[in-house]
Amino acid sequence: MQEIQNLAACILHYRRSFHESQAMFAERCGLSVEIVSLLERKLANPSLGLLVKISKHLGISVSAMLSFTEGNEKERDIFA
Structure with missing residues (x-):
């Protein structure tokens, strides 16, 4: 899944x-x-709860993590 690859890169x-x-x-x-x-x-398929924990530490949304590609990391600034 592309989302897993994006998450790993993020x-x-x-x-x-x-x-x-x-x-x-x-x-x-x-x-x-x-x-x-x-x-x-x-190699992991994370739960929503795990994604939320990571997103809080990174300061970005779960959506931004799952759609991450090198170069779009400025999305960190729009975390709500």
Whole structure:
């Protein structure tokens, strides 16, 4: 699914831009390191609740995460 690929790219992009390890990112989102690793490798199918946790940490909407492509990261500024 394209959305899973977009989500993986989004998480990796923002995690790196925040200079966070997977462990740091996981802790700040309230997730396990294992799930962050699976998400970045496109091997997980996350629940809505998990997506909301990540979106709150990133400061972007779930919709922006699922439609993320390199270059559209400015959508972070429109999170409500």
